[in-house]
Amino acid sequence: MIKKAILAFAVLCGAWCGYTLYHTVPQSFSELSPIFDQGIFAAGSGASALLGGLLFGVIGMLVADKVAGRLQTMISAFSRIPMNELAAGTAGLLGGLLLSLLMSPGLLWLGQAGKLMQVGITLLGGYIGLRIGLEKKEELASLWMSGKWSQVAEPEGRRIEEHKILDTSVIIDGRIADICKTGFIEGTIVIPEFVLEELQHIADSSDLLKRNRGRRGLDILNKIQKELEVKVLIYEGDFEEISEVDSKLVKLAKVLQGKVVTNDFNLNKVCELQGVSVLNINDLANAVKPVVLPGEEILVQIIKDGKEHGQGVAYLDDGTMIVVEGGREYIGTMMEVLVTSVLQTSAGRMIFAKPKLLEKAQ
Numbered sequence: 001m002i003k004k005a006i007l008a009f010a011v012l013c014g015a016w017c018g019y020t021l022y023h024t025v026p027q028s029f030s031e032l033s034p035i036f037d038q039g040i041f042a043a044g045s046g047a048s049a050l051l052g053g054l055l056f057g058v059i060g061m062l063v064a065d066k067v068a069g070r071l072q073t074m075i076s077a078f079s080r081i082p083m084n085e086l087a088a089g090t091a092g093l094l095g096g097l098l099l100s101l102l103m104s105p106g107l108l109w110l111g112q113a114g115k116l117m118q119v120g121i122t123l124l125g126g127y128i129g130l131r132i133g134l135e136k137k138e139e140l141a142s143l144w145m146s147g148k149w150s151q152v153a154e155p156e157g158r159r160i161e162e163h164k165i166l167d168t169s170v171i172i173d174g175r176i177a178d179i180c181k182t183g184f185i186e187g188t189i190v191i192p193e194f195v196l197e198e199l200q201h202i203a204d205s206s207d208l209l210k211r212n213r214g215r216r217g218l219d220i221l222n223k224i225q226k227e228l229e230v231k232v233l234i235y236e237g238d239f240e241e242i243s244e245v246d247s248k249l250v251k252l253a254k255v256l257q258g259k260v261v262t263n264d265f266n267l268n269k270v271c272e273l274q275g276v277s278v279l280n281i282n283d284l285a286n287a288v289k290p291v292v293l294p295g296e297e298i299l300v301q302i303i304k305d306g307k308e309h310g311q312g313v314a315y316l317d318d319g320t321m322i323v324v325e326g327g328r329e330y331i332g333t334m335m336e337v338l339v340t341s342v343l344q345t346s347a348g349r350m351i352f353a354k355p356k357l358l359e360k361a362q
Contacts, residue, residue: 085137085237092133093126100125162187163233163258164279167249168198170262172217175281180230185261188231191221192252194238198245250274286344289318292351296339298322300353302330322351330355 100122164187170176171191179185199221203214225232235256239248246267253260259277262268271278292298300314305328312327314337324330324337337353344350 085134088133088137089130090133092129092131092136094129095133096125096127096129097122099129163190163256164188165190165192165235165249165253165256165258165260166195167260167262167264167267168195168202168217168245169264169267170281171195171199171220172202172213173263173281174216174220175285176261177220177223177228179281179284180224180228185230187258188233189224190233190235190252190256190258192235192237192248194245194248196221196234246270250276253277286349289320289349290316292316292320292339292342294339294341297336297356298339298353299334299336300324301334302327302332305331316351320349320351322353325352325354327355 100118103121103125104118164185166176166189176185180189199214199217201214202210203218205211205214224230235252237252239251242248242251246264247270249260249267250271252258253271253276254274259279260267260271261279261281262271263281265282268278268280298316300316300322302312302314302324304313305311306313306323310326310328312324312329312331314322314324314327316322322337325340327335327337336356338356339351339353341352342349343352
């Protein structure tokens, strides 16, 4: 659409220029030679206007075709620039140009040399401002999102929408899609482009297990974006000075003032040390598990033997492990056990019990 508009404008401009030139040029050349005052070369003739408009219209179309291609490439390149970089660069450029404009009156006394210096200072000030703006893009983005400007833009009584940033492990895990479906996740789900690249790399792995995990993660993202009623933002920015994906997530959470959603124990600890809010899916899963108190009786099936001598291991429906003292000889059978203690760790909940029949025997 843009290219067609540019071509049409160029043809019209070329035709008008040709029409104007063929009304003036032959009149000037007629003074040099009588041939320019005859036939189609006669000034003001309809043939000269038609020939000029046609020739320059074609020239304008050819030139505009090249220009439109370059312009579309530039527009496409600018559209891929993240908004924080574009805004920071624009602010820095305007600041540099304004500073150079304030310095211009002091150069007027130099005359012509001052005008030349003014051009150089304007170009230099704009470039320096642009570079400073890009270098400080993260601080400027943080200022815009957490400062007074964002607070004024928000209606009174309305909270600023939070960003939930997904890491690779929680996407592959898949439970985040079910959590989003229930409506427990508020705000905007942020999927960084560097996380997508890591998922793509895993999906293209030669290892079958890794390849399946990567493809599962991409399927989960597709489900979140297309099937669930949640806001999804693909963050196209990157932190080229940082190589580790986990460190990039922490940096992005600081810039967006958001929360990292993960089930990675190490990333959880790094976020806590960096002062970044984190939502751990494993902690949520542990929190919603059925509460079992010491002294309660439950019916379980002993599956295998435990680490210690004579122990048997059973599991609840939610996967909680139950260690049954003296339950090794009952492997493969259903039995009632008496809960003796419950141990809560960061890895999950563990229940210790003993067979109920042993309690009766005592």
